[in-house]
Amino acid sequence: MKPPAIDYQWTAADGTPVTIRPIQPEDREIELAFVQGLSSSSKYLRFFSIVKDLSPQLLDRFTQVNFPSEMAFIATVQTSGAEVEIGVARYAPGNTESTAEFAVVVADDWQGHGIGRQLMQHLFVVAEDAGFERIEGAVLKANSQMIRFCRELGFSVNAYPDDAQLVLVAKDL
Numbered sequence: 001m002k003p004p005a006i007d008y009q010w011t012a013a014d015g016t017p018v019t020i021r022p023i024q025p026e027d028r029e030i031e032l033a034f035v036q037g038l039s040s041s042s043k044y045l046r047f048f049s050i051v052k053d054l055s056p057q058l059l060d061r062f063t064q065v066n067f068p069s070e071m072a073f074i075a076t077v078q079t080s081g082a083e084v085e086i087g088v089a090r091y092a093p094g095n096t097e098s099t100a101e102f103a104v105v106v107a108d109d110w111q112g113h114g115i116g117r118q119l120m121q122h123l124f125v126v127a128e129d130a131g132f133e134r135i136e137g138a139v140l141k142a143n144s145q146m147i148r149f150c151r152e153l154g155f156s157v158n159a160y161p162d163d164a165q166l167v168l169v170a171k172d173l
Contacts, residue, residue, distance in 0.1 A: 006020075006021065006022060006122070007021040008020040008021070008118075010118055012110075012113045012114060013113060013114060014113065016077055017078070018075050018076070018086070018115065018118070019076045020073055020074070020075050020076075020118055020119060020122055021073065021076070022065070022071065022072065022073060023063055023065065023073065023074050023088065023090075024063065025060075025063050025064050026063075027063050027074065027085070028059050028060075028063050030074075030076070030084065030085040031062055031063055031074070031085060031088070032053070032054055032059055033084075033085070034074075034084075034085035034086070034088065034107065035051065035053075035054055036052075036053065037107060037108075038105065038107065038108065039108045042105060042107075042108055045105075045140060045143045045146065046105040048140065062090075065090070067130075068126075068129075068130035068131070069092070069093050069130070070090070070091065070092045070093070071091055071123065071126050071127065071130070072088060072089070072090035072091075073088070073089050073090070073122050073123060073126075074087065074088045074119075075088070075106075075110075075115045075118065075119055085107075086106065086107045086109075086115060087104070087105065087106040087116060087119055088105060088119070089102065089103070089104040089116070089119035090102065090103055090104075090123070091132070091135060094134075094135075098131070098132060098133040098134060099132065099133070099134045099136060100127045100132040100135045100136075101135075101136060101138075102120075102123060102127075102135050102136070102137045103137060104116050104119055104120055104123075106119075117152075120153055123135070124171075124173060127173060128173040132173060133172065133173055134170060134171065134172050134173060135170070136155075136168060136171070137168075137169050138160055138163075138166045138167075138168060138169075139166065139167050139168075140165060140166060140167075141164070141165055141166060141167050142165075150171075153171065154171050155170060155171040156169070156171070157169050158170070
């Protein structure tokens with residue numbers, strides 16, 4: 001099944017028009033540029049390791065979602081006439097049939113502008129429509145900014161089973 005064709009126009013607090021839309025297979029280049037443009041710290045907090053580049057296989061995996069069991073939204077802006085990705089949020093099947101696992105990351109220069117919140121709100125709606133009852137994710141315990149963000153979105157924060165470096169954030173949809 002093809003992902004919903006939802007393009008949402010939103011204006012950031014600084015007046016910048018932002019488009020939030022489903023990621024597409026033809027977004028390989030902007031997804032790669034987005035990940036390459038993340039700081040080492042942001043890459044580590046998102047991937048739990050330092051990532052320099054995405055392999056062709058991982059790039060395929062990130063841009064070719066298997067909707068409705070998977071979904072990814074990207075936030076983009078127009079810069080010098082080109083579309084530039086500034087954030088992404090995605091879900092994939094979790095440990096149970098009714099649970100989705102999520103990930104979200106926003107470009108360093110765009111953090112704190114509401115991009116992550118907008119992406120996650122879209123993800124919640126589509127995940128619930130796809131039949132998921134709960135969304136959860138693993139977050140590094142040291143990532144206090146992400147933990148605070150998740151709490152603001154109504155997630156519970158608990159110890160992660162078998163890994164003292166992580167916390168489990170979870171929210172009923």
